[in-house]
Amino acid sequence: MEKDKSTYVTGLECLNCGSTFKDKPYFKGCPKCRTEDFVSNVVPKYDFDAISEIINPKILSKRKGGVWKFQELLPVDSKYSVSIGEGNTPLISCDKLSKRWDLESLYLKDESQNPTWSFKDRLISVAVSKARELGARVVTTASTGNHGASTAAYAANAGLNSVIFTLPEVPKTMKTLMQIYGASVVAIPNFKDRWNLMEECINEFDWYPTSNYILPPVGSNHYGIEGYKTIAYEIIEFLNWRSPDWIVQPTALADGLSGIWRGFKDFKRLGIIDKLPKMVSVEPFGPLKNAFDKGLDHLEQIETDDTIAFSINENISTYQGLHTLNESEGVAVLCEDSELIEIQKTLGKTTGMYSEAASLASIAGVRSLREEDVIKSDETVVAINTSSGLKDPEMTSKHQPDVPTIKPSLKEFKKILEMNYGVSI
Numbered sequence: 507m508e509k510d511k512s513t514y515v516t517g518l519e520c521l522n523c524g525s526t527f528k529d530k531p532y533f534k535g536c537p538k539c540r541t542e543d544f545v546s547n548v549v550p551k552y553d554f555d556a557i558s559e560i561i562n563p564k565i566l567s568k569r570k571g572g573v574w575k576f577q578e579l580l581p582v583d584s585k586y587s588v589s590i591g592e593g594n595t596p597l598i599s600c601d602k603l604s605k606r607w608d609l610e611s612l613y614l615k616d617e618s619q620n621p622t623w624s625f626k627d628r629l630i631s632v633a634v635s636k637a638r639e640l641g642a643r644v645v646t647t648a649s650t651g652n653h654g655a656s657t658a659a660y661a662a663n664a665g666l667n668s669v670i671f672t673l674p675e676v677p678k679t680m681k682t683l684m685q686i687y688g689a690s691v692v693a694i695p696n697f698k699d700r701w702n703l704m705e706e707c708i709n710e711f712d713w714y715p716t717s718n719y720i721l722p723p724v725g726s727n728h729y730g731i732e733g734y735k736t737i738a739y740e741i742i743e744f745l746n747w748r749s750p751d752w753i754v755q756p757t758a759l760a761d762g763l764s765g766i767w768r769g770f771k772d773f774k775r776l777g778i779i780d781k782l783p784k785m786v787s788v789e790p791f792g793p794l795k796n797a798f799d800k801g802l803d804h805l806e807q808i809e810t811d812d813t814i815a816f817s818i819n820e821n822i823s824t825y826q827g828l829h830t831l832n833e834s835e836g837v838a839v840l841c842e843d844s845e846l847i848e849i850q851k852t853l854g855k856t857t858g859m860y861s862e863a864a865s866l867a868s869i870a871g872v873r874s875l876r877e878e879d880v881i882k883s884d885e886t887v888v889a890i891n892t893s894s895g896l897k898d899p900e901m902t903s904k905h906q907p908d909v910p911t912i913k914p915s916l917k918e919f920k921k922i923l924e925m926n927y928g929v930s931i
């Protein structure tokens with residue numbers, strides 16, 4: 507056992523051309539196969555022989571839960587880890603929805619129970635830890651909210667400054683969240699302008715990025731994405747060291763989709779599971795679906811519109827997403843605002859959970875694929891619940907009736923209950 511190693515990373519590898527590199531930041535993707543309209547991701551490679559001597563189900567079940575429980579499979583020396591309680595989220599069984607959709611089991615991996623109430627905390631915990639390891643002083647990101655809130659929180663905890671480029675139209679709650687953790691937050695309307703200015707700051711001031719900032723996009727910080735692998739590890743452990751049949755993930759630049767997929771591949775490689783799930787991306791407009799269904803090897807920009815699923819509203823996706831759908835023999839699905847509004851209410855009433863609209867895309871995807879019988883009734887499905895409904899309560903409240911103010915009389919109370927809620931006592 508080589509216990510003195512700081513990490514088990516042996517280098518980086520391009521998902522597309524297979525070129526290998528020394529472990530250092532390649533936040534603009536693989537320099538070897540990059541063209542005007544194509545960029546591929548580089549991902550850390552690990553010494554699996556050494557890791558398999560340490561990691562097995564028995565050892566893992568004894569460790570304290572959380573992202574850093576899996577430190578051997580993360581690309582950062584754990585002495586730099588920045589943690590505020592990320593990971594170890596519950597897998598919640600949605601029995602009523604399973605029954606309704608004639609499905610063996612549907613689970614929600616409830617990532618809204620992370621420190622800043624979204625799954626981004628796994629990515630950012632690892633990305634900001636790496637920032638500390640590399641001696642960065644300022645951390646920066648371009649974000650519609652969750653990425654920014656998380657970056658600000660972890661930077662604060664690590665004692666680093668953070669600067670966030672957001673959009674003017676993101677909900678107030680999101681802006682407040684980013685600000686409360688001490689970030690300097692500015693809004694820029696156009697996503698291309700945001701990325702350009704962010705890149706200038708990175709080049710000029712040596713700031714450390716946690717998100718994408720180039721076009722065509724490559725995705726987030728390649729260290730951070732490794733944090734998403736822990737979602738897969740936790741699901742496998744919860745299911746008694748087995749893998750589900752399907753993972754359904756709300757998708758923008760596909761950091762989540764590809765990180766979770768590589769988590770499953772890690773545990774297969776370590777001999778902990780023998781079967782891999784199929785990966786499903788769900789998007790409001792579908793740049794990833796467009797490329798995948800057409801069988802393209804690069805992403806195209808597509809038309810988009812406004813959506814309540816603003817956290818996943820992208821007009822172009824990434825190679826890592828395409829690679830994941832192809833490798834896992836997955837499926838790409840679309841969702842609509844009307845479905846998300848309905849599912850938000852249904853989930854509240856049947857399961858006691860309140861999720862952000864973007865987050866509900868995964869459940870909408872499960873329903874569509876079940877209706878088309880792509881997902882079979884005897885299969886096990888895990889939908890990732892990426893974030894909390896409290897990020898945008900204004901949208902939700904638009905679809906709820908006003909709360910009636912009543913006189914304290916039993917007669918009137920009964921009448922109102924019947925009239926407003928259809929409840930008779």
Ligand SMILES: *Cc1c(COP(=O)(O)O)cnc(C)c1O
Pocket residue numbers: 624626652653756757758759760761762763817818862864865892893
């Ligand atoms: C960031 C985000 C996603 C997915 O983003 P990817 O870029 O595909 O990883 C999904 N849901 C919510 C709520 C998000 O904030």
Ligand SMILES: [Zn+2]
Pocket residue numbers: 520521522523524525536537538539540546
């Ligand atoms: Zn390459």
